[in-house]
Amino acid sequence: MTLKAALALSGFMFLELTSASFSGNLNYDSPSKRHDHLGIDIDVVSRRTLKRGSVPFLPSQLNFTHGVASGDPYPDSVILWTRIAPSDASDKSNTTVEGTVPLYSHETEKYIKADANPICAEWKVWEPRDKGTMVAEGTAYTTSDIDFTLKVEAKSLKPFTLYNYQFTVCGSGKSSPVGKTKTSPSVDDDTVKEIKMAVFSCSNYPGGHFNAMGNAARKDEHDFVIHLGDYIYEGGRQGKRPHNPPRTALTLWDYRTRHGQYRTDPDLLLLAQNSAWITTWDDHEVSDNGWRDGSSSMNNTEQSFRNYGFGVSVDQRKMNAVRAYFEWMPIRQVELDDNLRIWRSFKMGKLLDLVMLDTRNYDRSITGVGWNDAYIKEIHNDASRSLMGSRQENWFYRTLSESAKRGATWRIVGNQVLFSQFVDDGGGDSWGAYAANRNRTFQHLYDNKINNNVFLTGDTHRNWVSDLAWQGAKKYDPATGQGAVGVELAGTAISSSSPRRSLESSFIRGKHLIQANAQLQWQESYYRGYFLLSARKDKLDAKFYGTPSIATRNSWDLPLANFTVIAGENHLARPVAGGKVETGYLRSGKTVSTNVTLDTSAKTWKVVGIENMYFS
Ligand SMILES: *[C@@H]1O[C@H](CO)[C@@H](O)[C@H](O)[C@H]1NC(C)=O
Numbered sequence: 001m002t003l004k005a006a007l008a009l010s011g012f013m014f015l016e017l018t019s020a021s022f023s024g025n026l027n028y029d030s031p032s033k034r035h036d037h038l039g040i041d042i043d044v045v046s047r048r049t050l051k052r053g054s055v056p057f058l059p060s061q062l063n064f065t066h067g068v069a070s071g072d073p074y075p076d077s078v079i080l081w082t083r084i085a086p087s088d089a090s091d092k093s094n095t096t097v098e099g100t101v102p103l104y105s106h107e108t109e110k111y112i113k114a115d116a117n118p119i120c121a122e123w124k125v126w127e128p129r130d131k132g133t134m135v136a137e138g139t140a141y142t143t144s145d146i147d148f149t150l151k152v153e154a155k156s157l158k159p160f161t162l163y164n165y166q167f168t169v170c171g172s173g174k175s176s177p178v179g180k181t182k183t184s185p186s187v188d189d190d191t192v193k194e195i196k197m198a199v200f201s202c203s204n205y206p207g208g209h210f211n212a213m214g215n216a217a218r219k220d221e222h223d224f225v226i227h228l229g230d231y232i233y234e235g236g237r238q239g240k241r242p243h244n245p246p247r248t249a250l251t252l253w254d255y256r257t258r259h260g261q262y263r264t265d266p267d268l269l270l271l272a273q274n275s276a277w278i279t280t281w282d283d284h285e286v287s288d289n290g291w292r293d294g295s296s297s298m299n300n301t302e303q304s305f306r307n308y309g310f311g312v313s314v315d316q317r318k319m320n321a322v323r324a325y326f327e328w329m330p331i332r333q334v335e336l337d338d339n340l341r342i343w344r345s346f347k348m349g350k351l352l353d354l355v356m357l358d359t360r361n362y363d364r365s366i367t368g369v370g371w372n373d374a375y376i377k378e379i380h381n382d383a384s385r386s387l388m389g390s391r392q393e394n395w396f397y398r399t400l401s402e403s404a405k406r407g408a409t410w411r412i413v414g415n416q417v418l419f420s421q422f423v424d425d426g427g428g429d430s431w432g433a434y435a436a437n438r439n440r441t442f443q444h445l446y447d448n449k450i451n452n453n454v455f456l457t458g459d460t461h462r463n464w465v466s467d468l469a470w471q472g473a474k475k476y477d478p479a480t481g482q483g484a485v486g487v488e489l490a491g492t493a494i495s496s497s498s499p500r501r502s503l504e505s506s507f508i509r510g511k512h513l514i515q516a517n518a519q520l521q522w523q524e525s526y527y528r529g530y531f532l533l534s535a536r537k538d539k540l541d542a543k544f545y546g547t548p549s550i551a552t553r554n555s556w557d558l559p560l561a562n563f564t565v566i567a568g569e570n571h572l573a574r575p576v577a578g579g580k581v582e583t584g585y586l587r588s589g590k591t592v593s594t595n596v597t598l599d600t601s602a603k604t605w606k607v608v609g610i611e612n613m614y615f616s
């Protein structure tokens with residue numbers, strides 16, 4: 001093929017590419033538009049394509065390598081994501097030998113391996129019943145600078161509407177899979193009857209298969225997916241599903257490669273392709289037990305990792321992780337001047353506000369990382385301590401007030417770590433180690449009579465369902481729930497492990513915890529899984545599901561327990577869980593193990609005995 005034919009096929013001439021051509025791909029702005037060296041300078045990218053003028057990739061040289069994804073639904077727009085790459089992409093997006101220096105420098109020569117060839121893609125959005133009419137479309141480019149990822153905002157959409165979308169390499173018939181997504185209801189809509197969300201946390205690739213994600217995708221009952229963090233793990237764990245790269249992630253290339261590996265799990269791909277996701281991160285997207293200035297593996301001083309041959313600072317490592325996260329996740333950056341900000345909120349009609357927090361990486365005061373746990377316990381009740389930093393804290397309280405004022409029925413808070421008060425929780429990885437921040441939150445809710453608050457929590461790899469009660473400050477009756485300001489629904493992991501390896505030990509542990517903690521109503525630590533949340537004007541339902549085994553890829557889905565919250569009551573409806581759960585310990589009620597699971601592929605029920613849950 002001649003160069004001319006190649007150019008014609010790929011649908012553009014390099015000479016026509018200005019920086020405006022690149023601005024349609026939001027990833028060039030991440031993690032910050034205004035700070036040199038943090039975002040990518042698209043003037044330089046476009047000049048480079050002119051200067052080097054090399055032959056563009058042919059469509060046959062390119063692949064959609066990691067499916068499609070969508071997220072952060074607004075009433076009139078949604079984020080669409082894909083990746084289009086040549087076969088040697090991993091090498092081309094390897095920034096420098098160490099991969100730790102800023103990706104971009106004004107001197108073109110410092111793009112050690114950056115590839116001059118831009119890749120062009122067209123994208124289209126349509127309503128499922130009208131495939132012939134495009135309601136939004138556009139053209140965007142990607143390059144090695146952003147690891148060949150492509151993120152666009154589809155605008156001018158209708159509220160609370162299902163859409164299909166697809167990417168195609170310009171001038172070719174090579175297309176991505178067709179994705180499915182949904183916009184949120186318009187802000188003042190009072191007519192939306194129900195919004196359903198599938199809630200996940202802690203997807204550890206070496207820990208086992210992401211069956212929980214596949215089950216939710218196959219059941220397809222939710223409007224949106226929420227992932228509360230620990231979406232990837234940074235460690236170098238091996239085993240049957242070994243991590244890639246095999247070492248702990250430190251460099252930009254490491255985090256990109258790790259994100260790429262997670263986006264090969266077939267159940268993750270299925271759920272990403274078929275729903276709009278709303279995500280936040282926890283520690284493992286960066287580093288275990290992270291806080292503002294460090295983590296378990298790093299003090300705030302340049303740290304050399306054994307056998308790596310180079311050192312990395314806390315800030316540089318965090319920026320590597322954050323850049324890869326923005327590149328690989330269908331998330332909006334709501335404030336391009338603040339490169340660490342992912343806390344944000346979604347107004348979903350008059351039914352609910354979804355408030356997504358970052359209690360981890362943004363501005364968290366020092367946390368327990370192992371060697372300092374006794375110290376953290378000593379200072380856990382200091383007034384100055386914050387999980388969120390003052391900027392996010394103030395925004396959080398203001399957002400809760402505004403939500404109540406605008407008349408939204410529910411305030412749903414997507415959060416990482418356990419909020420509820422547990423005996424002796426001052427030294428742990430929870431709001432208990434930041435008692436003042438928790439008290440300020442309670443105080444704000446009680447003082448302003450803000451009702452119908454629902455905390456969604458991940459992190460612990462166990463299920464915990466509680467009334468939201470401020471013990472020691474406000475009267476609370478565990479029998480009736482009177483005195484609480486809402487509920488906390490904390491869900492188990494998709495595949496990260498729990499120490500309880502039998503139903504019996506989970507029951508005994510649950511009983512012990514419930515007897516010690518008045519607000520706790522159900523506790524369970526055997527199953528991996530997720531929960532489905534349905535919000536209506538009059539009530540909120542939460543259905544918890546377990547995956548009997550993650551040792552194999554399978555479609556077994558076991559209902560564990562169902563909870564209801566009546567609007568205005570501010571506690572779990574009694575009898576809690578209808579007085580009966582499948583597993584774990586229920587404060588007042590029975591545990592009856594039936595093991596009757598739904599096969600989400602065949603949509604038939606069957607009895608499945610419990611198999612080995614884990615690889616190891
Ligand atoms: C694209 O994917 C196909 C199927 O996995 C593979 O055979 C082919 O080598 C890939 N091409 C490139 C350029 O990566």
Ligand SMILES: *[C@@H]1O[C@H](CO)[C@@H](O)[C@H](O)[C@H]1NC(C)=O
Pocket residue numbers: 090091094096097098099251253
């Ligand atoms: C990318 O660079 C890292 C060092 O930062 C190296 O370990 C890895 O092998 C490189 N990968 C490729 C595909 O060049």
Ligand SMILES: *[C@@H]1O[C@H](CO)[C@@H](O)[C@H](O)[C@H]1NC(C)=O
Pocket residue numbers: 296297298299371
């Ligand atoms: C961080 O510093 C403390 C106190 O000096 C030390 O005990 C700990 O081992 C250090 N951690 C790392 C990961 O170097």
Ligand SMILES: *[C@@H]1O[C@H](CO)[C@@H](O)[C@H](O)[C@H]1NC(C)=O
Pocket residue numbers: 381382383435436439470471472473
């Ligand atoms: C937080 O409230 C608890 C009562 O629940 C109280 O014991 C504690 O001293 C308070 N701490 C701060 C810092 O306000």
Ligand SMILES: *[C@@H]1O[C@H](CO)[C@@H](O)[C@H](O)[C@H]1NC(C)=O
Pocket residue numbers: 543559560561562580581582
């Ligand atoms: C929860 O409700 C579903 C129906 O939506 C039912 O199939 C399931 O058995 C219930 N689970 C429990 C533990 O009661």
Ligand SMILES: *[C@@H]1O[C@H](CO)[C@@H](O)[C@H](O)[C@H]1NC(C)=O
Pocket residue numbers: 503593594595607608609610
């Ligand atoms: C349910 O699982 C438990 C634990 O493995 C087992 O003892 C019990 O027999 C199972 N029940 C059924 C009906 O399969």
